[in-house]
Amino acid sequence: MRSPILRSKRLVLRMPQPQDAPALEHYLSAYEVSSYLTEVPHPYPTGSAVDWIERQHKGISGLNLVITLDSRLIGGIGLKPSSQRELGLFAPSIGYWLAPPFWGKGFMQEAARRLLDWYMPLEPTERISAAAYEDNKRSLKVLSGLGFCEVGRGVVYSPVRGIEVPRIEMELTADIYLGQSAAA
Template structure:
């Protein structure tokens, strides 16, 4: 079973996912307002889908994915995929995330992503981190810009929930820019 350290921030704990998270995970991912912005999460999303995905975490085949918890309640997920996206020209780890709508607009996702990057970037000898956000998701694009990500190109990405390709913005954060921003 893959276990990662719990990462604590001011209001959140990022921790390994548990089988007991499946009901909350499936409830949140049944909301099209969550899944339409994600590449690989289908809609509808069942509790069996959640259980299967959590089991894949235990095998270590899905990258690093941590539950975002607030007051001991799962409110989202943040994760990093290895740089295996060579077919689309991404040669760096890719960060991804989602948050339950009830927690949008409160700074939780910025706090979670920053905490994961604070932990990961010093451990990984990579020079950069990538992210992709669909063009119709300005919240995500703004979050990434706030954290120091810069647009490197535009393209299209597939949204499983929508069942179609969607225009997207590919962004990149260098370790140097992230550290400069953290020290500023």
């Protein structure tokens, strides 16, 4: 997957760079962010953001972009390849986070729309999956606002909370997403 630079009304989404490491470590160390993420360790290991950034440039773990506002890093968003490709399930999953000072301003809706506007036409038959903990009302609102619909429920171990957490699985089809965009 090529790495784009995506500009929206207020934001720029771009590849993470080595100079982003301190901001990534700072924000991903916040419990209010990482407690909703399944793949981020807590406490966030010092120095691991540098390794993570290097891995992004090797392109082996999907596409992960940082979200910037006035050149300042405020979050991250990415698409991860399906882990069930051998079963013929190719839907990548979307994941994201915002630094708490930037919540409630519509930035994630804006960032996710920009990423999907770029990605969906590249894969016209594709579906995108997502999963949010049941208690993550903010994320569920973002997903339903984008057109994601619930397709299942399950539980997943949260390394940050140290317990199994109920999770809602969601899916967005290109038909629904592109239909909405055309109607907007």
